[in-house]
Amino acid sequence: MVSLTLEQVTAHYGKREVLSSITTPTLSGGQVVALLGPNAAGKSTLFRRILGLLSGAGHVRIAGTHAERPVAYMPQETRIDAVLSVYESVLLARMQGRRLKVQPEDLAQVDAALDELNLQHLAQRDIGDLSGGQRQLVSAAQALVQAPDILLLDEPTSALDLHRQIGLLSVLRRLAEQRQMLIIVALHDLGHALRFSDQAIVLAGGALKACGPTRAVVTAELLREVYQVEGRIETCSRGTPLLVVETAL
Numbered sequence: 292m293v294s295l296t297l298e299q300v301t302a303h304y305g306k307r308e309v310l311s312s313i314t315t316p317t318l319s320g321g322q323v324v325a326l327l328g329p330n331a332a333g334k335s336t337l338f339r340r341i342l343g344l345l346s347g348a349g350h351v352r353i354a355g356t357h358a359e360r361p362v363a364y365m366p367q368e369t370r371i372d373a374v375l376s377v378y379e380s381v382l383l384a385r386m387q388g389r390r391l392k393v394q395p396e397d398l399a400q401v402d403a404a405l406d407e408l409n410l411q412h413l414a415q416r417d418i419g420d421l422s423g424g425q426r427q428l429v430s431a432a433q434a435l436v437q438a439p440d441i442l443l444l445d446e447p448t449s450a451l452d453l454h455r456q457i458g459l460l461s462v463l464r465r466l467a468e469q470r471q472m473l474i475i476v477a478l479h480d481l482g483h484a485l486r487f488s489d490q491a492i493v494l495a496g497g498a499l500k501a502c503g504p505t506r507a508v509v510t511a512e513l514l515r516e517v518y519q520v521e522g523r524i525e526t527c528s529r530g531t532p533l534l535v536v537e538t539a540l
């Protein structure tokens with residue numbers, strides 16, 4: 292099974308160090324990990340560092356994969372390319388780094404990604420004509436279609452309505468289990484993190500504040516210290532954790 296371990300990982304833009312010595316326990320496939328932290332905490336930077344797009348000290352150790360490209364990434368910004376249809380853009384994402392000749396398996400993966408995210412009805416539309424939320428789902432499909440062992444998604448629900456936020460996070464949770472993928476998803480909604488993630492990594496000011504089971508990590512103390520918000524976590528009658536926010540400090 293795939294696993295990811297960060298050992299004293301740093302990252303810098305020019306001379307400015309943005310991540311300071313991040314070390315995590317080994318994160319294994321089959322689970323969803325929420326990457327949490329306030330604006331500018333370093334979440335996107337950590338994703339870029341894991342992908343090898345930024346340099347820095349320490350080690351990003353990935354084990355248990357034989358895939359040519361084990362990690363797929365959905366960036367925060369969704370690019371627009373008006374000359375491609377949705378189907379073509381997802382196929383293009385699939386073909387990156389592969390043979391140029393499209394195989395039946397590639398087309399099957401495109402259909403599967405579009406089906407998973409309920410995007411088949413948009414398949415022939417120009418990607419530049421889509422709404423912001425539709426574009427965000429297509430971007431998720433472009434990452435999913437690569438059938439990675441590790442999937443990194445940077446705020447994939449920020450443009451989605453509530454129904455689609457829950458839909459996407461439910462799909463991710465199921466796929467993590469079915470495909471034994473390790474899915475790391477940057478989120479600002481701590482309620483979603485509590486409901487849909489197994490583990491949480493919390494960054495603040497480029498440093499690791501906490502890493503562990505989400506319910507143990509997302510506490511009233513964390514809300515106060517990291518988010519400057521007074522609140523509490525309750526459990527509803529069905530056992531689902533609920534975030535109750537009282538006031539910003």
Ligand SMILES: Nc1ncnc2c1ncn2[C@@H]1O[C@H](COP(=O)(O)OP(=O)(O)OP(=O)(O)O)[C@@H](O)[C@H]1O
Nearest residue numbers: 304305309328329330331332333334335336337367
């Ligand atoms: N390309 C860049 N060049 C220089 N500094 C950058 C660059 N990208 C990000 N930074 C800085 O690195 C720090 C961390 O930014 P990052 O985008 O990783 O935060 P984040 O946790 O993803 O934030 P948000 O929740 O607002 O998306 C910030 O201080 C930011 O200004």
